[in-house]
Each structure stands twice: as structure tokens, then as C-alpha cells.
Amino acid sequence: MHAVDGVNFAVEKGKTLGVVGESGCGKSTLGRLVIRLLEATEGKVLYSGENILSYSDEKMLEMRKKMQIIFQDPYASLNPRMTVSEIIAEPIKVCRTLTKPDDILEKVYELMETVGLADRFVNTYPHELDGGRRQRIGIARALALDPEFIVCDEPVSALDVSIQAQVLNLLMDLQEERGLTYMFITHNLSVVKHISSEIVVMYLGQCVESAQSDELFEDPKHPYTNALLSAIPVPNLSRRNKRREVIRGEVTSPINPKPGCRFAARCPYAKPECTAADIPLKEISKGHFVSCILY
């Protein structure tokens, strides 16, 4: 099964790379591959120029302090048997960045304040809190080791709209204050535009297009990107009663895929060349890459 196939991209320090796609596109897998929660079968992950995939276990342990992850599900990503402070302190204890209990507790309070969790929650259990607060715990945990790079795997998808906004603002504030670099994975195009400087669009494990955030929305090239953009319901009346191109069909299976573009089965512009051979990512304008025979 080809979860992620031949994906190339780069993220600049202090910026956010948005990774967008629907279910089965491999974006979550990609996030985990980048921090080696899953092992890649091929390829390189260069962090500050060095390939971390070749790192030994000890070196990787050091690396983990710099690369962290925030998960999507605020219910499943926290150990139900640990209190808030225990959850946040856990990475510190595991990596031994601090050893004295008092120091650790002080750091926990500091982190809670940073993410906007009141002191009084320090000894509560996750199930006693709502989704927004739980996600803040997840963020505090990700910050515990003072990382430089954070993979955000759909961190706001499970939250209500007004809480989403609060958490997004928090993430953006943190990025500014600490110079963090994010890889922001989501299926929500409006959220990704808001937070990313650059965006990669994925379909069934392949990267189909990548560009600067504004450019992708103003001038999308790949048919799938176009389909995605036209499918998003917008909260105003501009598109009401307009006949829209609704893409047909369902996502095909990622098992033993045919060569070439995997979107061909649903693409309104598909030609036989599309599935003849793999189509490389081509730079059609500065920083804008597309993988499509139309270009």
C-alpha cells in the first residue's frame, strides 16, 4: 500500500507549511514520517541539512527534543489516567531535560500559562475538561522540550468553530514569540490559508501541487486543487444557486496503484498519458510546483 509516494517539499525556519488533502491522501502519515514516528521505506528527511533518517537511536533521541507533534484528537491523544501536569511533565521526565521535581513543576506551570490553561487545572484529569482545553494540554506537552519544529496534525479539526479560532490564534502567537516552524496538516482549506505561508496539496499519497499560500488560492493549477477549492462551502451568498463543477467519483484505493497520476480516474481533463508513467513535479513559476500533464 502506497501511503506516501515520492513527496518532495521544504519548509523554511519560522514559517508554516500547510499540507492539505482529504482522507487517504497520506498527510497524517507524512507528518509522522517526518518526525520518524513511522519509518520511511525510501528517501531523506533533511533537518538543517542533515538526514535524520540515518541517525542512530541516541542521536534520534536528541533530535526528538527539537521536533514535536500535536495530535488531532483531543480525547485520544491524552492518557486518561494521567493528570494535566503529569502529561505535560512526561516528555521532560523521559528526556531528562530537568530532573528535580520542583523544577519540573515550575516548568509545567510556565507552560500552562503560555497556552492559557488556568493553574487550577494542574491536577485535573483530561476527561474533566472540554476539547479546547485538552488541545491546549497537547500544545503545552509539545512545547515542553522547547522544540524548533512542530508537526500539527489537524489540531483544530475536532473543535468547535469559536474554540478553533482561539487555538489557531494561540498557535500563531507562539510561532511569532518563539520562532517556531510548523508543518500544519489539515483538510480545511480556509484554516490552512490563514496559517500557512506555503501549501502542499496531496492526493492519495502524491503531492499534486505546491505553492505560496496566496498564489495557490489565486491561481490554482492542478485539477484536484481546483476541485477542492470549488467544493468548500463559503460562508457568504456569492455562490448560491450557481451551477458548480462537482467532482464525481470516490477516492480510489491506495493499494497497488497504477502508475502516473492517481487523480486521473476522477479528473475531468484526464488523458491516456496521465496513467502511462509517473508525472514529476514541475516548477511552472517561482515557487509554484505542479504535477500534471497539462503543464
Add this chain to the structure above:
Amino acid sequence: MTEQTNPVKKIKKVKKRSQLKSIWFQFKKNKLAMFGLLIFVVLVMIAVFSGFFLDYDTQVIGQNMKERLRPPSSQHLFGTDQYGRDVFARIIWGTRISLFVGLFTVALAMSTGTIIGALAGYYGGRTDNVLMRIMDVFLAMPGTILAVAIVGALGPGIVNVLLAMSICRIPQFARIVRSSIISIRGQEFIEAAKACGTKDRRIILRHILPNAIGPIVVQATLHMATTILGVAGLSFIGLGIEAPIPEWGSMLSAAKSQMRYQPYLMIFPGVAIMIAVLSLNLIGDGLRDALDPRMKN
């Protein structure tokens, strides 16, 4: 958006108990479970304090042929058996035996089973295969037959009975633990632990097992009940605890010949077994209910 924060205070970690407290709170609501618990506590008290009130040699196993086969009276609450021994005293003492055997068996089976199940569940692959196939061999044999075979080979007596009872139960614990672990290990908080480089041992001990405890504890109480029943069964067919030790099952067995004219000799041990097993079942069910919907949170 920040909420009201207070100046840094060092709060002592006391709250760990609150999870147990809420489980207890749920448990308390279940009247039947509380009833079972009450009875069990009474049984434990009896088991613990019987040593102070009864002298083993004279009252429990001491024979008195003049007083044999007396029906229940003010002198002998439950009557006397064919050797003149006070049935009441023997039943009381039997509580010790049954509870001890039950507890010990379950403790042994639980610890061994948990280790096996944890390793199989966490590592999967070949480890899982090998361990579980070994467990399957034991599971394939009916529990009673297995116990009989083991005791038959090793001879009766309390140690061998314990061993036989434990071995039957290890696979069942292993399975429960294994499936708990499989369902937990895929959860995101385990991934989160791995993302900071947590080693396997810590993941199993600190993250997985505390979450798997629920079903294990329920299983433990229910197994205690079946163990008591199982030991009684073994003793009944003469393969369990040997005379003159007043184990309820062997008392039942001995009473077979007197069944017609002294039915009380069978009734009292039978009822004792029933009460012990029932109380444990009620507790086990109550625990399962108290733990389950809460864990859904």
C-alpha cells in the same frame, strides 16, 4: 486568550486518588454490588479472626465420636458430622481456606498472565504468535480436566491444587490483557509518548497498563469466584484439599454418604460456597459497570 492565573504555587500532588474515588462513587450506586461487597467483607473478617476464636486441633479437626451426627442445636449451631466435629466451626475455618486459595491462585495467574499478555500485545508479530499459541494449548483443554490432570499427576494437597488452579487461569488473563493492550497501543497518546522517545518499558508500565487495569480487575474478582468453585469441585471428587482440612468441597463430598438422614451436612457447606461465589460475582459485575462507562470518557 489566557484565563485567570495565580502566582506560582506549589500544589502537593494529592489528586491521584480522585480516579479511585469516582470509581468508588459509581460502585456505591449499585445496591447489589454493595451487598456483595458487604458479604465479602464479612467473609474476610471471619477468615481473619477465626483464628482467635477457634482452636484448630480441638474444635475443627478434633474428633468426638460420642457427639457424632447430631442435628443443629444450641450447642452445635450447624450440627456435627460423622466424626463428631462441630460443623459450624469447620465451616468458619473453611472460609480461610477458600479465600486463601482463591486469592493466591488469582494473584499468581494474574501476574503471570499479565506479563505474558503484555508482551504478546505490545510487541505483536512473532512474540505474540508464540506466546498465544502456547496459551491456546492450555485453553483448548477444559479447565476442570486440566486441573484434574495436574493434580492427578502431582498428587492432591493444597500446593498442587493452587498450581493446578492457577495454570488454568493464566491463559485467560493473558488474553484479556493482550486485547486491552492491543486496543490501547494504537491510541494517539501512545504515539505522543513515542514522539518524545519514551522507551518501551516505560510505555507499557506507565501508559498502557494503568489503562488496562479495569478489565483485569474485573476478571480477577470473577476468577476468584470460579476458583473457589473449582477447588470445591476438585475436593468433592477427592483430588483437592485432603481431609481433615475443612474445605467446603471436601465437606460436601464427605457428606454424600449421610445425605439421606443428615442433609444439613450437605446444605451448610453448599450454602457457604454459594454465598462466597455470589458475593464475588456481584462485586465483579459492579466493578465492571463502575469502570466501563467511565472509561468511555
Add this chain to the structure above:
Amino acid sequence: MEEKLLEIKNLHVEYITDDARVFAVNGLDLDLKKGETLGLVGETGAGKTTTALSILRLLPERVGRITRGTIRLGERNIIEASEGDMLQIRGEVVSMIFQDPMTSLNPVHTVGEQVAEVLDLHKKYKSREAVEARVDEILGLVGLSAERKKEYPHQFSGGMKQRIVIAIALACEPQLLLADEPTTALDVTIQAQVLSMMKELKDKLHTAMILITHDLGVVAETCDRVAVMYAGEIIESGSVEQIFDGGDNHHPYTVGLFGSLPDLTRKTRRLNPIEGLMPDPTDLPDGCRFHTRCPKCMEICRMQKPTAIIRDGHMLKCHFLESQLASFSKLSAESVEKQ
């Protein structure tokens, strides 16, 4: 002038558990005309699903209770109807589809059987063939080929399962469809397909629909009217043009909801979320339920619940707006709920 299909007045629903009383719906008024699509918008805990379940009298037994108010469906009084009447209504007059297509279908029956089941319950067909023909017809309406009716739910994707669920719901051509977040669990492109299909069917069959969602985009594209729900009551309602006019005459909560959305058309530095959280339904604040989070909170908001004001079908419950907007009039005396 379309006639009223559904009329809910002053609905109060509680969940009573051992630990607490949860005030899920607190004084809800709602009207729906035949063939109309109403978007019921709100966040988790607002009481939207509870409202839908109340219409069908499907609240969890013993725990959920309608404590006050009336629900009229056409001529019928739902609250006083017998269970027998309700059985006839469910599926035939009012249908509901739920959020999670994965669990809405019975895994051990074929898809065709499940569609046929609802037909058998409510319609008398002359023969088996007639039923099967209708099943084929309905599956065709939702874009599924008739051969697939012998397959089991697990053989379909999420989007297709949801179509099947919709097919079952519309099989008897009910007058009202309650759709509880029908596309939330689906991918965006599949969501577009399903919504477009729902719209077509709705137009064809003249079914009225209450679409429960938290997604304002979906509302803008599919609904005729909108009702915004907060803490168990509707705090603003109106036509979709009125609600999305981008003007100032909106409830602060509605403004907050719109402000929380990242906009595809504009680059904003920060979003404007609403402070705080939805109140605990076991312990609702006095006065206006929203006052603890409201940027326009006044003294009166803390103490007195606002009464509805209305103009041209645009309804608001807000003291602040009441003081600002002279052109709105209060709802007539008999509609005002007793505080």
C-alpha cells in the same frame, strides 16, 4: 403562501440523571413551512440534536423529557401523540439522518434490505416486485446502481453510505427531513457531492428540511432560512439573506461565529474568537445566557432574559440590539414566553 408544516413553541427539554439536571433546550420557538430548508446552527452543546430528537420523540427513555412547550406537525400535536401514532410518523412523515454514516447502517443486512424495510413498514405494495422496483428507483435517485443493493454496508465508502442513509430517509417521501450534521464526517469533495444530491432530491420531492450544522458555509449554500442556537434557545433567526447580509443588526454571538471563521477572501492577521466557553447546561447563567461572553453586555443582560424582537421575519433576542434598533418591534404579547 406556503402553509406551516412544523410549529414549535416554547420547547423545554431536560435530561435528568442521577447527578444533575441538564437543561438542554430552554424556550425554543421554531417555524417551518412546507418545502423550506432551515439551517439550525450552533456549537456543541447548544441543543440542536436534542431539538431534532424531540420532534421525533426519540429522546433517551427515562432520562430525556420534554417538560414544557408544544410541537405541532401540521394538524398533529406531537407531544400528546401516542406511540402508535409516532411509529407511523417516523419514517413516513418525518425522517432523520445522523452524523456518522459508519454506524447508521446495520452491518448484517444488505443495503437493499434496509431500504426495503422502511418501505415495508409504511407502504403497502401489491407485490415483492413492486417493492424491489421502488428500491431500485430510490437507489438510482441517490446515484447508486441497482446491482449494488445486494451488497453490505462495509463494501461502501463513507460518502456512499451517507447516500444510502439519505435514500432510506427519503424512501417514503416524508414531508420533513431532519439532517443532523449529515456531511461533517465526510471529505470536502464528497460533502459537495452529497449536499448537491440532497438539494436535488429536496427540490424534486418538495421535502422540508432542518439541516443541523455548525458550518456556516454549508448553511449559506443550501438553506432558505437560518436559526442560530445558543444554550438551548434560538437567539437569532431569519432568511439566509438577512443572516448573511454582513451588516450590524446581528446578535453578538452570530457576529462572534462569523468572526471566528478564517476567510478565504481576506488575509487577516488574527481571528476574532468569542471569549470563553458555552455555559454548563446544568448551571446556566441568569438573564441572557450569552451575557458572560458578550462584548456588548449591559446591566440588564445579567438579570433579565431578553424577549424576542422581530422585523420582516428577522428575529433577535438581545437587550443591546433592542436598545439600538428602533425599527424592530417586539413579538406580540401571547408569543412572549413567561419568564
